[in-house]
Amino acid sequence: MSKRKNTTRTNPDIHVIYEDNHLLVIDKPAGVLSQEDHTGDPDVLTLCKSYLKKKYNKPGNVFLGLVHRLDRPVSGLMVLARTSKAAARLSEQVRKHAMDKTYWAMAEGMTPMEKTLVHYLEKDKNSNNVSAYKSKRGRAKEAKLSFKTIKQSAHYSLVEVDLITGRPHQIRVQFAKEGFPLWGDYRYGEPGKKGKDLGLRAVKLAFDHPTTQKRMFFEVDPPNLQPWNFFDY
Template sequence: MPDQPKFPGRPGDWVLYKDNQLIAFNKPAGMPAVPDKKGSPNLLQVAAAYTRHDLFPIHRLDRPVSGVILFGKKPAAQAQVTEQFQARTIEKTYLAIVGERPEQDEDILVHFLREAKGNNAEIVDSSDKTAKRAELRYRYLGSSDRYHLLEVVLVTGRKHQIRAQLGAIGSPIRGDEKYGFKRGNPDRTIDLHAYTLAFDHPISGSRVELQAPLPEEPVWEAFSSLLTSRS
């Protein structure tokens, strides 16, 4: 059997928020959010063992992506927050490290995506009846010696949306060979991080704002001071 990937810290170290309704984790890159065809250890399984409680997925992150992910502890909490995702009242920001700086420092991207072979998404013409409209906003935050940091806000939530859309404008995410980056990261992760998540608590109604610390990797550490100075 191939060696299982090693993730930093323990599940308790990944907890960002918890109460009797919800629990949020900072998912390590490379770990599936939920069970997949490969049967790899996944965050839902690990988190349920940690909490000794059944958990209910609300949203997902791609396996190679890191960052904040939220589970319900009760089906009612899962359903209520899922409705917020569908109503687009959830605020979610991502950070993406790219090799090529976009021509525009800020822009709104609109493409049409459809599922393709190999668990990919592809951009097609708007006339394709199988395609779904994908929209995001991005903003350039700064550069290191070799790479550039973008803040991305999703307007829609399509499969591989950020990856495909940034690839389409010539700014693929570092490590994301599927969407045009020249080489993969050794651990098959990509440098896309779900940075913040804000939602209304299903019981109190108060706004909850979560922020996931950056991965402890040199390429991310090069941008940590930049983010600290902007906060």
């Protein structure tokens, strides 16, 4: 299910990967918020509500549930719920770790071929920065992921990451803590150097359909842009 059927025709435009009466699966562009915040910048939820309202000529407010988020600089697959029942059932899958999310990350340095990372993460609400620790401390929560290295060059490693927990900034912080900051990560890797998109993309998503219970699988390709065009796939 990797074909892009249409777009939201919004600004910015968003590719719609799959749509039915219960679900909307999209390819979120890098730099777009998942949900409205204090900045007033465009966000996925508002743009997709506008798309559905226009497409189906719906009067009044359109329901669309945010089941999970991607950080603003992260691109890739997201599923949104078009009914409250779907939202509740998909959210339950997230809580029970039954929704599988796979990412590609472009990391600096030579990563191990395979590894599981376990850290304890604590978020500073004032700065929105997350700190990683090797052992439990204070209010820090356990964060766990596994990865395998797909390709490597002299300076970069392309890794496929399976999230086991879902913490804020988790992949970015854990890789930076291990000494492999992600391409273009100015918050945790390259402070002060602007102009690069973050090398992190949600490329695979799997979950049970909220009404049919059928397992749904989605996959998107990386764009032909830096850093994804460093390697031939």
